[in-house]
Amino acid sequence: MTDIFKLLKGNPEDSDYKKKGVIVQGITGAYGSLHAKNMISYGTNIVAGVTPGKGGQKFEGKVPIYNTVKEAVDVTGAKISIVFVPAKFFLDAAKDALEAGIKLLVAIPEHVPVRDTMEALELATQKGAVIIGPNTPGIMIPELIKIGIMPPTPFKAGRIVVLSKSGTLLYEICDALTNAGFGQSITIGVGGDPINGTRMIDAFEMVKDIPDLEGLVIIGEIGGDSEEVLAQRIIDIGFKKPTVAYIAGRAAPKEKRMGHAGAIVMGTYGSAESKVSMFNRANIPVAKRPSQVPVLLAGKMQKSD
Amino acid sequence: MRLLEFQAKELFREYGINLLPSRASKTIEEAKTYAKELGYPFVIKIQVPVGGRGKAGGIQKCQNDDELELKYPQILGLTIKGEKARAILLEKMADIKKELYLSMFLNRSKRCYTIIASPEGGVEIESVKNQIIKEVGLGNVSDEIAREVAKEMKLEGKLADDFADILKKLAKLTVEKEAELAEINPLAIMQDGSLMALDGKFVTDDNSNFRHDELQKYQEKTEIEERAEKSGFSLVELDGDIAVVGNGAGLVMSTLDMLSDNGGKPACFLDVGGGATTESVYEALTLISKMSRVKGILVNLYGGIVKTTVVAEAFLKAYEDNLINLPVFSRLKGTESEKAKEMLKNSRTKIYDSIEDAINAAVLGIKK
Numbered sequence: 001m002t003d004i005f006k007l008l009k010g011n012p013e014d015s016d017y018k019k020k021g022v023i024v025q026g027i028t029g030a031y032g033s034l035h036a037k038n039m040i041s042y043g044t045n046i047v048a049g050v051t052p053g054k055g056g057q058k059f060e061g062k063v064p065i066y067n068t069v070k071e072a073v074d075v076t077g078a079k080i081s082i083v084f085v086p087a088k089f090f091l092d093a094a095k096d097a098l099e100a101g102i103k104l105l106v107a108i109p110e111h112v113p114v115r116d117t118m119e120a121l122e123l124a125t126q127k128g129a130v131i132i133g134p135n136t137p138g139i140m141i142p143e144l145i146k147i148g149i150m151p152p153t154p155f156k157a158g159r160i161v162v163l164s165k166s167g168t169l170l171y172e173i174c175d176a177l178t179n180a181g182f183g184q185s186i187t188i189g190v191g192g193d194p195i196n197g198t199r200m201i202d203a204f205e206m207v208k209d210i211p212d213l214e215g216l217v218i219i220g221e222i223g224g225d226s227e228e229v230l231a232q233r234i235i236d237i238g239f240k241k242p243t244v245a246y247i248a249g250r251a252a253p254k255e256k257r258m259g260h261a262g263a264i265v266m267g268t269y270g271s272a273e274s275k276v277s278m279f280n281r282a283n284i285p286v287a288k289r290p291s292q293v294p295v296l297l298a299g300k301m302q303k304s305d
Numbered sequence: 306m307r308l309l310e311f312q313a314k315e316l317f318r319e320y321g322i323n324l325l326p327s328r329a330s331k332t333i334e335e336a337k338t339y340a341k342e343l344g345y346p347f348v349i350k351i352q353v354p355v356g357g358r359g360k361a362g363g364i365q366k367c368q369n370d371d372e373l374e375l376k377y378p379q380i381l382g383l384t385i386k387g388e389k390a391r392a393i394l395l396e397k398m399a400d401i402k403k404e405l406y407l408s409m410f411l412n413r414s415k416r417c418y419t420i421i422a423s424p425e426g427g428v429e430i431e432s433v434k435n436q437i438i439k440e441v442g443l444g445n446v447s448d449e450i451a452r453e454v455a456k457e458m459k460l461e462g463k464l465a466d467d468f469a470d471i472l473k474k475l476a477k478l479t480v481e482k483e484a485e486l487a488e489i490n491p492l493a494i495m496q497d498g499s500l501m502a503l504d505g506k507f508v509t510d511d512n513s514n515f516r517h518d519e520l521q522k523y524q525e526k527t528e529i530e531e532r533a534e535k536s537g538f539s540l541v542e543l544d545g546d547i548a549v550v551g552n553g554a555g556l557v558m559s560t561l562d563m564l565s566d567n568g569g570k571p572a573c574f575l576d577v578g579g580g581a582t583t584e585s586v587y588e589a590l591t592l593i594s595k596m597s598r599v600k601g602i603l604v605n606l607y608g609g610i611v612k613t614t615v616v617a618e619a620f621l622k623a624y625e626d627n628l629i630n631l632p633v634f635s636r637l638k639g640t641e642s643e644k645a646k647e648m649l650k651n652s653r654t655k656i657y658d659s660i661e662d663a664i665n666a667a668v669l670g671i672k673k
Contacts, residue, residue: 087512088515111512112512113483113510113512113513113516114411114483114485114510114512114513115443115483115510115513118416118417118443119443121416122442122443151608164555165555166553166554166555166556166558167553167555168551168552168553168555168556168607169553169555169556169559170555171607172556172559172607172638175638192554192555194411194413194485195411195413195416196416199414199416219555221554221555221558222558223413224413224414225413225414226413226414229414246559248555248556248558248559248562249558249561249562250562250565251558251561251562251564251565251566251571252541252558252561252574253387253541253543254386255307255354255355256541257511257539257541258539258541258554258557258558258574259539259541259553259554259555259557259558259574259576260554260555261510261511261512262413263554263558266486267356267429267431268431269431288562288563288566289559289562289563289566289660289661290559291659291660291661
């Protein structure tokens with residue numbers, strides 16, 4: 001099992017404990033440079049950028065840029081990379097990173113062809129690496145490290161884990177949680193694509209044994225069956241931490257793609273009813289609207305006291 | 306993109322999968338010409354990108370010219386699950402011995418391509434217990450796997466060979482066109498012992514469009530959809546009267562749900578994507594102004610760093626340019642919201658502190 005905290009923070013004896021280096025692929029693009037700056041100001045240790053053909057330059061006068069991830073890794077030893085390249089170049093960027101020894105690849109681009117994601121995943125499995133995304137807002141330990149595009153204001157350090165298919169709903173619900181006094185220990189955006197590098201269930205396996213975990217929030221949406229699979233797993237292992245879910249897309253018509261490539265109901269497969277009924281079976285309340293999530297979570301916590 | 310039956314069959318034909326003679330038509334005149342070519346009897350089938358055509362009366366037999374002239378306009382005028390006929394397919398009648406099921410699809414939870422086959426075809430696969438399921442990684446189906454599936458289907462001799470051959474062709478088609486689903490239902494065993502694809506469903510991965518110029522002829526988009534795509538928006542038109550706009554697919558879906566819970570009827574799902582700017586919100590309002598059924602606009606923007614004044618400017622400009630004259634109910638999360646409220650004080654746009662308040666006001670405001 002991937003120890004996601006170890007990947008993100010390192011070991012206490014490391015000289016760079018809690019300051020692990022992160023490489024930004026596509027750092028010179030408009031989107032990549034904006035978010036590289038935002039991540040740096042959040043405190044993420046951005047050690048290198050990669051843009052083919054721009055090796056030797058410096059980003060913001062400080063961060064060295066390399067032509068390939070291999071060069072960046074050789075110099076910095078970084079094991080984490082975040083990718084901002086256009087969707088059609090994602091597979092090449094992912095291969096470059098995984099071949100160079102990157103162990104955590106955060107894939108931001110939307111509209112990556114499913115086939116390319118599957119190929120990248122096959123390579124990641126061979127190399128023992130984890131891909132988060134594509135089409136993800138990223139991953140963060142609030143007030144410590146942000147590898148993604150999320151605005152900082154909704155998040156606060158704490159002991160709730162939040163897993164989400166959607167970006168804006170992650171912000172919206174974390175905002176509500178933070179205002180209600182529920183900080184977050186980690187938030188993982190699994191992404192809105194049909195094929196996820198890290199599925200809901202994989203993300204759950206990464207976080208379920210956190211010693212001081214106080215609660216879990218699952219933000220799902222129509223399409224696929226990753227919420228159902230996760231609910232079944234929660235039943236199977238008898239996971240007892242207070243858990244609340246939210247599912248977007250109850251009012252969406254069938255067989256229409258609702259913005260995300262993965263948000264589509266085919267027949268009964270992927271329907272909100274199917275997800276809600278599985279969560280009910282797992283004794284997990286499902287919020288009707290984002291603002292209800294902290295209320296239900298507080299209710300669950302009282303019951304478990 | 307979901308192809309129509311006749312388009313899926315064009316691809317099947319190209320890949321050598323056996324089909325009955327058929328022609329797609331758009332008018333009764335065309336159909337009459339094709340009728341001579343095919344000869345009676347044949348079936349006429351409505352071409353819509355949704356299932357349930359048979360139940361809705363969209364598939365009919367024609368024995369002669371009189372029947373064709375009677376039934377063709379009836380089918381052409383049908384609306385099935387909100388979808389109007391794109392064409393009518395004329396297809397030769399067939400003597401069927403048995404109906405099978407065969408498909409290859411992108412298995413989201415297993416993250417690989419998967420074959421589903423069943424000796425019970427012609428019905429919805431979800432209702433069939435007797436399913437043969439085989440995971441095939443990135444979709445390469447070897448001779449060995451194809452034969453294994455044929456064996457599990459309890460097919461023998463030439464029939465087993467033909468089935469394995471069709472499965473390999475379907476797999477090749479799925480992989481080469483980057484399909485999410487390629488389905489033959491039913492795959493019929495004919496009286497003469499041959500195998501034929503009687504119906505076809507084919508869904509491609511839109512994100513791979515840039516590699517498939519050859520499929521773009523199947524793309525059908527309204528002017529509004531085209532403009533939305535150009536701006537990087539996601540748009541789904543619905544039949545209600547309140548347009549729903551926001552940033553992020555999850556947030557817009559969530560807004561749609563809450564609006565429906567409160568008795569409102571969404572007219573569209575419009576995700577302007579990433580950040581919100583004066584330009585993107587103005588373009589969203591432009592698209593909505595072209596939808597005649599819209600009586601009000603509900604806006605839900607969550608911008609951690611978006612300045613709400615920037616969005617307010619778009620509303621003001623839209624009124625000033627006479628682009629819209631509709632009430633706008635908005636919730637804008639971001640900075641400078643007090644200033645934005647002040648800017649919009651005398652306009653038909655109101656800013657609310659929570660989405661719940663905005664929705665209540667919209668539902669009440671539209672009813673009036």
